Amino acid sequence: MEFFYQRRALAFTIDILVALTPFWLLLPAIIIFANNPGVSDQLAAQALLLLAPIPSLLLYFIIQLIQISRARPTPGRRLAKINITDLEGQPPGTLKAFSREMVGIFIPLALILFFNLWPLLLLVPCWALASKDGRSLHDQIAGTKVVPLRLSEASRKLPWE
Numbered sequence: 780m781e782f783f784y785q786r787r788a789l790a791f792t793i794d795i796l797v798a799l800t801p802f803w804l805l806l807p808a809i810i811i812f813a814n815n816p817g818v819s820d821q822l823a824a825q826a827l828l829l830l831a832p833i834p835s836l837l838l839y840f841i842i843q844l845i846q847i848s849r850a851r852p853t854p855g856r857r858l859a860k861i862n863i864t865d866l867e868g869q870p871p872g873t874l875k876a877f878s879r880e881m882v883g884i885f886i887p888l889a890l891i892l893f894f895n896l897w898p899l900l901l902l903v904p905c906w907a908l909a910s911k912d913g914r915s916l917h918d919q920i921a922g923t924k925v926v927p928l929r930l931s932e933a934s935r936k937l938p939w940e
Contacts, residue, residue, distance in 0.1 A: 793855030798839030847876035879921035
């Protein structure tokens with residue numbers, strides 16, 4: 780079962796790196812602007828630096844929502860050979876995908892950004908390890924599960940291919 784969690788971590792890492800690509804491309808320009816001595820309002824420059832990743836996080840959320848609702852693997856899940864389905868093995872649909880991602884992404888993000896409660900994030904993997912079926916908290920709330928990718932799903936083209 781440990782290998783399965785490694786696959787989930789690999790898929791998440793790849794997907795977040797893909798979604799953050801616009802941010803990484805713009806980061807040098809943002810840093811130059813923020814550190815420019817000619818910028819009169821340093822607070823505005825620092826705010827720009829802090830807010831710059833938000834479009835990439837929204838892109839990540841949209842990709843996840845579209846792919847999960849159709850039970851199609853994201854680029855990271857395709858490489859890790861896993862997929863998300865509902866408990867019956869069917870595509871979860873938009874509502875389940877939305878609730879899964881809200882619990883899995885935005886609630887932890889709010890805990891970190893607004894309440895500085897990042898140690899609570901350590902409970903997320905512990906919850907999955909402690910549950911009988913190995914489903915994490917956001918999977919249990921949304922009624923979804925992570926399954927091995929079937930060969931027929933792996934051979935499907937991604938929407939952008």
